[in-house]
Amino acid sequence: MTTNTSQTVSTLPPVGDRLRRLPPYGFAIVGQKIAEMNAAGKDVIRLDVGSPDMPPPDHVLETLRQSVLDPTKHGYGSYRGHKVFREAVAAYYQRRFGVKLDESKEVLPLIGSKEGIVNLAQAYVDHGDEVIVPDLNYPAYSMGTIMAGGETIIMRLDPNNGFRPDLKSLREHPDLPKAKLLWVNYPNNPTGAVVDLNLYEDLVTFCRENRILLCSDNPYMEIVFDGYTAPSALQADPDKTCTVEFMSLSKTYNMAGWRLGACVGNREVIDALLVIKSNIDSGHFRSIYDAGAAALNDTPQGWIDQRNAIYQARRDKLLAVCPQIGLSPVRTSGSMYVWAKVKDGDDQSYVISALEQALVSITAGEMYGYAGRGYVRFSIGIADERLDEAVERLKGWYQRR
Numbered sequence: 412m413t414t415n416t417s418q419t420v421s422t423l424p425p426v427g428d429r430l431r432r433l434p435p436y437g438f439a440i441v442g443q444k445i446a447e448m449n450a451a452g453k454d455v456i457r458l459d460v461g462s463p464d465m466p467p468p469d470h471v472l473e474t475l476r477q478s479v480l481d482p483t484k485h486g487y488g489s490y491r492g493h494k495v496f497r498e499a500v501a502a503y504y505q506r507r508f509g510v511k512l513d514e515s516k517e518v519l520p521l522i523g524s525k526e527g528i529v530n531l532a533q534a535y536v537d538h539g540d541e542v543i544v545p546d547l548n549y550p551a552y553s554m555g556t557i558m559a560g561g562e563t564i565i566m567r568l569d570p571n572n573g574f575r576p577d578l579k580s581l582r583e584h585p586d587l588p589k590a591k592l593l594w595v596n597y598p599n600n601p602t603g604a605v606v607d608l609n610l611y612e613d614l615v616t617f618c619r620e621n622r623i624l625l626c627s628d629n630p631y632m633e634i635v636f637d638g639y640t641a642p643s644a645l646q647a648d649p650d651k652t653c654t655v656e657f658m659s660l661s662k663t664y665n666m667a668g669w670r671l672g673a674c675v676g677n678r679e680v681i682d683a684l685l686v687i688k689s690n691i692d693s694g695h696f697r698s699i700y701d702a703g704a705a706a707l708n709d710t711p712q713g714w715i716d717q718r719n720a721i722y723q724a725r726r727d728k729l730l731a732v733c734p735q736i737g738l739s740p741v742r743t744s745g746s747m748y749v750w751a752k753v754k755d756g757d758d759q760s761y762v763i764s765a766l767e768q769a770l771v772s773i774t775a776g777e778m779y780g781y782a783g784r785g786y787v788r789f790s791i792g793i794a795d796e797r798l799d800e801a802v803e804r805l806k807g808w809y810q811r812r
Contacts, residue, residue, distance in 0.1 A: 429557070429558055429560070432557050433554060433557055433558060438459075438460075438550075438778070441459060441772065441774075442460075444766075445457065445766075445772055448766075448770075453770055454770060455766070455770050455771070455772055456770065456771050456772070456793070456797055456800060456801040456804070457772045457790075457793065458771060458772060458773050458789045458790050458793060458798075458801055459772040459773055459774040459788075459790060460790055460792065461600065461662070461747055461748065461790045461792055462661075462667045462668075462790075462792050463661075463662060463665040463667055463747070463792045464792050464793050464794050465665050465718060465721070466665055467664050467665045467666050467669075467702075467706065468664065468706065468709075468710050468714055470705055470709055470710070471664065471666070471702050471703075471705050471706045471710070472702075474701055474702045474704075474705035475698055475699070475701070475702040478697070478698035478701040478702065479698045481698075484696075484697040484698050484701070485696075485697075487693055487694070488693075488694045488695070488697050488700075489694060490685065490688065490689040490693070490694055491515075491519065491520075491685065491694075492518075492519065492520030492673075492694055492695065492700065493520070493694075493695075493697050493700035493701070493704075494514070494515075495700060495701060495704045496520055496671075496673075496700035496701075496703050496704045496707075497514040497515070497518040497520065497673075498514045498704070499703065499704035499707040499708050500512070500514070500518045500520075500658070500673045500675060500707060501513070501514040501517075501518055501675075502707070502708065503707045503708075504643070504645070504675060507643075508642070508643040508645065508646050509646070510643060510645045510646060510649060511649070512675055513678070516678040516681065516682075517651065517675055517676060517677075517678050517681060518673055518674075518675050518681070519673060519674045519675075519681045519684055519685055519688070520671070520672070520673050520694070520695060520700065521657070521671070521672045521673055521674060521688075522670050522671070522672075522692060522694075522695055523659065523661065523670035523671065523672055524628065524630060524657040524658065524659040524661075524672035524673075524674075525551050526688075526692075527657055527672065527673075527674045527684065527688075528549075528551045528552065528555055528626075528628065528657060529551055529554065529555035529558065530555075530684060530687045530688055530691065531555070531592070531626065531655075531674070531680075531684055531687075532555035532556050532558065532559040532561065532592070533555075533558070533559050533687045534680075534683040534684050534686065534687045535559075535591050535592060535624065535683065536556060536559035536560065536561035536591060536592070537559070537560060537561070538560040538561070539561075539562075539589065540559075540560075540561045540562070540589055540590075540591050541561060541562050541563065541564045541586050541587075541589040541590040541591065542556040542561050542562075542563055542564070542590065542591060542592045542593075542594070543563070543564045543566050543581065543590050543592065543593040543594065543623070544556070544563050544564070544565065544566065544594050545565075545566050545568050545576065545594065545595065545596070545780070546565045546566060546567050546568055546780045546781065546782035547568055547574070547599070547601060547602060547776075547779045547780050547782050547783055548594065548596070548779055548780055549596060549600050549628065549779070550778070550779070552594040552628075556592075561591075562586075564581075564584055564586055564587070564590055565780070565781075566581050566593070567580055567581075567782070568599075568602075568604075568782065570741075573604050573605075573606070574599060574602045574604035575604075575606060575610055576595065576610075576614070578613060578614075578617055581617075582617075587621060588621075590621065590623050591623060591624060592623065592624050592626050593614070593617075593618055593623050593624070593625055593626060594626045594628060595614060595625070595626070595627055595628070595644070596627070596628040596629070597610075597627075597629070597641065597745070598631040598632070598634065598635065598641055598743075598744075598745025598746040599631075599743075599745070599746060600630075600631065600746055600748060600779075601748055601750055601774070601776065601778075601779045601783065601786075601788040602741060602743060602746075602748070602750040603741070603743035603744070603745055603746040603748050603749065603750055604741075604743050604745070605635070605639055605641065605743060605744050605745040606642075607642065608642040608646055608647060611627070611642060611643075611644045611646065611647035611648075612647040614644070614647070615644070615647045615648045615652075615653060615654060618653045618654070619652065619653050623653070624653060624654075624655065624677075624680060625644060625648070625653055625654045625655075626654075626655055626656075626657070627643070627644035627645075627654065627655070627656040627657065628656075628657045629641070629643065629644070629656050629657060629658055630657070630658065630659035630661060630662050630663075630672070631662055631745055631746040631747065632658065632663070633662075633663040633715055633719075634662055634663070634719060634722060634745060634746055634747050635719065635744060635745045636719060636722070636723040636726065636744045636745065637723075637744040639744040639745060641745060643656060644656050645675070645676055648676075651676045651677045651678070652677070653677065654676050654677060655674055655675065655676035655677055655680045655681070656674070656675050656676055657672060657673075657674055658672055658673050658675065659671070659672035660672060660703055660706055660707075662747060663706075663715070664706040664710060665718070666703070666706065669699055669702070669703070670695070670699075671695065671699055671700075671703045721795075722747055722791050724795075725791040725793075725795065725798055726749055726791055728798065728799075728802065729749040729789050729791065729798075729802075730742060730749060732802050732805070732806065733749070733751045735806055735809070736805045736806060736808075736809040737753065737754045737755065737761070737809055738751035738752065738753060738754065738787065739751060739752040739754060740752075747790060747791050747792050748788050748789060748790055748791065749788070749789040749791065750776075750786060750787075750788055751786065751787055751788075751789070752785060752786050753785055753786065753787060756784075756785045757785070758775040758776045758777055758783070758784060758785055758786055758787050759775050759777065761773075761775075761787060762774065762775045762787055764808070764812075765805060765808060768808050768811075769804040769805050769807070769808035770804060771801045771804050771805055771808075773787050773788070773789055774787060774788040774789075774790075775787060776788060
């Protein structure tokens with residue numbers, strides 16, 4: 412006699428504790444829901460994704476086109492990345508910040524800065540170690556820590572002081588002696604906040620005193636408004652004693668899908684990260700490196716200024732409409748986001764209602780940490796006509812509430 416059962420017994424082993432500790436990636440969940448809505452015939456306008464809508468410079472595309480026709484470019488490259496790209500990164504830092512980098516020892520190309528951020532934790536964080544992350548942060552800082560078996564110390568960003576770190580409170584944290592890394596990100600995601608060099612000088616002093624590695628995530632360094640110029644953390648630590656910085660071509664040159672960035676700074680850290688990466692990946696496609704070098708070496712400042720003018724106009728449009736849709740915006744001078752406080756304080760209900768009723772996707776502030784509750788984030792990486800339509804949808808939706 413055969414017994415039927417509604418449950419299937421898995422023949423697979425259980426997943427590891429590391430995966431069980433890791434929450435689902437919020438952006439992937441939102442993306443799946445939007446894909447399902449689009450498949451059902453609903454036209455969702457996405458103001459949640461920080462991906463540029465404009466193309467890279469023409470000379471970057473032409474460099475890639477020519478490079479891929481070279482048969483020598485299709486084999487494995489160096490684990491340290493293509494020398495041409497490393498030299499371009501070093502030249503950019505010298506030209507832009509006055510920071511001298513040894514391309515052979517202080518520059519490590521990455522397959523997008525996100526993988527470098529996560530892999531750095533693999534190189535430095537053990538069980539029981541702590542990593543200091545801002546209370547509003549790009550999730551990779553915390554997720555990388557969890558995957559490495561570490562814990563996080565939350566560093567408060569003071570909204571009344573331009574979302575700058577509260578180092579006084581951090582000095583009093585009981586677990587500070589366990590901390591190995593400290594993450595900062597300016598121009599900031601999600602708030603758009605910007606800082607001056609004095610903050611980095613304070614952070615370098617703090618990290619030296621506490622034997623902590625300062626990790627500056629700086630992908631928005633060239634997306635700035637209102638006459639502001641972003642500094643580099645390495646300007647405060649020119650000898651690279653305790654600092655590394657992650658730079659990316661994704662936002663600066665509209666190359667998000669190309670997955671190209673670099674970690675620069677302290678050579679011991681670069682070597683440690685290289686050990687992890689060389690056991691995980693084999694570097695990038697060499698033609699991508701060629702095109703990335705062209706972006707860094709040959710893109711005129713006028714191209715960046717023109718792109719930023721477009722972003723600034725979009726930012727200003729959202730700043731103006733926020734009070735009409737129940738939001739109090741925070742005016743800042745960097746990144747490709749607008750950060751706004753929900754007047755009724757409930758960010759989750761706000762974004763769900765906007766998605767389901769206005770067909771406009773906005774990011775809930777809680778996605779970036781507990782301190783984001785009651786806020787929402789808009790991306791300005793969307794074509795002007797779609798942004799205009801999103802604004803009209805949101806105004807109509809809010810009036811009907």
